[in-house]
Amino acid sequence: MIEVYKMSLNDLENIKEILISDFDDFWNYSTFKEELSNANSYYLVAKSDNEILGFAGIKTVLDEADIMNIVVKKSKRKLGIGSLLLKNIIELCKNLNISTLFLEVNEKNTPAISLYKKFxxxxxxxxxxxxxxxxxxxxKKENL
Ligand SMILES: CC(C)(COP(=O)(O)OP(=O)(O)OC[C@H]1O[C@@H](n2cnc3c(N)ncnc32)[C@H](O)[C@@H]1OP(=O)(O)O)[C@@H](O)C(=O)NCCC(=O)NCCS
Structure with missing residues (x-):
């Protein structure tokens, strides 16, 4: 069973060595560590039997938030984990009274654009x- 939790520094340490090879080359470990300790940042992790399958995070400014990343382990893509993470990110935003969610995506990133459109x-x-x-x-997504 896949469960979604608030990401801890321990989770990041867990995937430190495989962050770039098994997930993506978007951020290095130290940038990520800094993000995790930012008071306006919130990160979630999807886990199954203690294996980290993906993570996603936002940064908030007043009642708006930016999706900073949403990444699924390369070997576990197209199984619904990205959708599960995004659903939980939207729930988290509702609980934080966020009204509008923004993101930037590479125009060539068809999987991610399809995922965001689906939501x-x-x-x-x-x-x-x-x-x-x-x-x-x-x-942008409004009226969460
Ligand atoms: C984008 C990403 C998070 C999607 O995660 P995922 O677990 O594979 O996504 P899901 O299995 O939940 O798929 C959700 C939807 O995304 C779309 N999608 C996913 N992979 C796709 C692909 N290879 N091609 C086209 N659409 C795709 C589909 O619309 C899919 O909906 P469907 O299953 O109803 O068809 C994953 O591809 C990833 O980690 N990419 C690298 C990191 C990245 O680019 N992140 C986004 C920018 S920060």
């Missing part, structure tokens, strides 16, 4: 060359 996110902006040579789409 009702709409395109609201475009940031040229946000990811080196790739553009970012800004997406």
């Amino acid at each position: 009702g996110f709409k395109n609201v902006g475009f940031r040229k060359n946000y990811y080196k040579e790739n553009n970012a789409i800004v997406m």
